[in-house]
Amino acid sequence: MINEFIEIIKRAGDIFKEGYYAKKDVSFKGKKDLVTKYDVAIEEFLTKEFAKFDYNIIGEETTQAKFGNSIIIDPIDGTTNFVNGLPFCAISVGVYRDKVGEFGIVYNPILDELFTAIKGQGAYKNGKEIKVSQNSDFQRALISTGFPYSGADNIDDLNWVIDRLKVILPACQDIRRYGSASLDLCYVASGVYDGFYEINLKPWDVSAGMLIVQEAGGMISDEKGSEFDMFKSRGIVASNGLVHKEIIL
Numbered sequence: 001m002i003n004e005f006i007e008i009i010k011r012a013g014d015i016f017k018e019g020y021y022a023k024k025d026v027s028f029k030g031k032k033d034l035v036t037k038y039d040v041a042i043e044e045f046l047t048k049e050f051a052k053f054d055y056n057i058i059g060e061e062t063t064q065a066k067f068g069n070s071i072i073i074d075p076i077d078g079t080t081n082f083v084n085g086l087p088f089c090a091i092s093v094g095v096y097r098d099k100v101g102e103f104g105i106v107y108n109p110i111l112d113e114l115f116t117a118i119k120g121q122g123a124y125k126n127g128k129e130i131k132v133s134q135n136s137d138f139q140r141a142l143i144s145t146g147f148p149y150s151g152a153d154n155i156d157d158l159n160w161v162i163d164r165l166k167v168i169l170p171a172c173q174d175i176r177r178y179g180s181a182s183l184d185l186c187y188v189a190s191g192v193y194d195g196f197y198e199i200n201l202k203p204w205d206v207s208a209g210m211l212i213v214q215e216a217g218g219m220i221s222d223e224k225g226s227e228f229d230m231f232k233s234r235g236i237v238a239s240n241g242l243v244h245k246e247i248i249l
Contacts, residue, residue, distance in 0.1 A: 001053075002103045002118055008049045009091055012042050013109035016076065016091060020110055024083055035061065036083060042075035042091065055095065060204045067203075067231065070096045074204035077106075078180030087111050092182040094207025104208030106182045115186040115208075117215035123189050132218040132240035133191040141172045141194035141243045144184045148200035160199060167249055168197075181236075185209025188238045189216035195239035195247050199223065203230040213238045224248065 019038030043061045050057060050073075056065035059073040071093060076082050078089030087110040095102045106115040115130075117123040123130050135141055145164075148157050169175050176193070178184060182205060184196045189212045207230060210220050222228045223235025225248040230236075237247050 002105070002116065005050075005093060005095070005103075005105055006107075006114070006116065008046065009093060009105055009107050010109075010114075011049075012045050012075070012091055013107055015042050015045060016082075016089075016109045020082055020085070020089070036076070036079065038082070039076045039079060043073055046073050046075065046091075046093070055097075058203060060202065067096070068099060070099075072096065072204050072207035074182060074202075074207075077182040077205060078178075081179050086179070088178040088180045088183055090180055090182050092204060092208045094203075094211060096207070101207070101211040104211035106186050106208050106212065108183060113183075113186070115189065115212050117189075117208075117212040119211065119215065121215070123212045123216035125186070125190055130190040130216050132189060132213070132216050133194050134242070135194050135240065136242035138172055138243045138246040141246070142174055142176065142192070143168060143172045143247065144176045144178065144187065144193045144196040146177060146179065146181055146184065146198040146201075148198070157200065164197070164249060168247065171246065181205040182209045185213050185238055188218055188240070189213045191240070194243050195237070197223065197235065197237045197247050199235040201230075201236055206230050206236055210236070210238065217241070219244050221248070 024036050043059045055069050055071045057063045074092040077092045082089040090108040092106050094104045103118040187193045188196050219241040221237050222233040
């Protein structure tokens with residue numbers, strides 16, 4: 001079934017590429033949270049195409065069904081990048097049966113990166129199996145993070161970001177901030193990053209990527225090291241498992 005989903009998502013990628021290279025009209029869902037007509041168009045296209053499958057739809061822009069047997073859609077993860085012509089943006093689709101991940105797909109049409117994972121069958125980039133890094137030295141670790149939009153108004157969230165940077169940045173090799181959580185997770189899965197952390201993400205940001213990390217041999221937890229719940233947890237930490245404890249504060 002994943003191949004049918006991939007075919008549909010690649011067709012949605014044509015809308016994505018059209019929008020990426022076009023002049024864009026932008027509106028705001030919050031002080032910093034952007035949305036374009038292409039976010040809505042891609043989600044509507046995917047929702048229509050996925051209707052033939054026995055799942056409900058949880059989408060960022062249009063549909064909020066009850067979580068169970070669900071397809072969770074982020075039509076453009078990294079909309080700010082998409083709007084500004086930075087190629088780190090992607091379509092993310094996580095498929096869940098009885099609240100358990102069946103498979104995940106993250107597709108970046110601009111860089112032609114297709115990340116996939118089926119539960120129990122490994123993780124892949126463009127058809128080639130990927131694994132997390134084997135680096136256990138945190139001083140050599142490349143870590144990724146993101147800045148929550150809530151930091152514009154919520155001083156606690158802003159302080160969380162600053163305090164975490166003060167601890168992690170001096171202790172690791174360096175930190176990257178690309179602005180697409182689904183791709184950050186895939187780059188952990190493929191060994192580009194040794195770890196990733198962020199707060200205030202939504203289920204559509206992580207539903208596919210977290211499964212891809214786990215199938216690549218990585219570890220997922222909340223920001224305190226406990227079990228991660230994409231609907232309830234404040235933060236997420238993903239890693240190769242060897243440097244996980246150093247990211248937990």
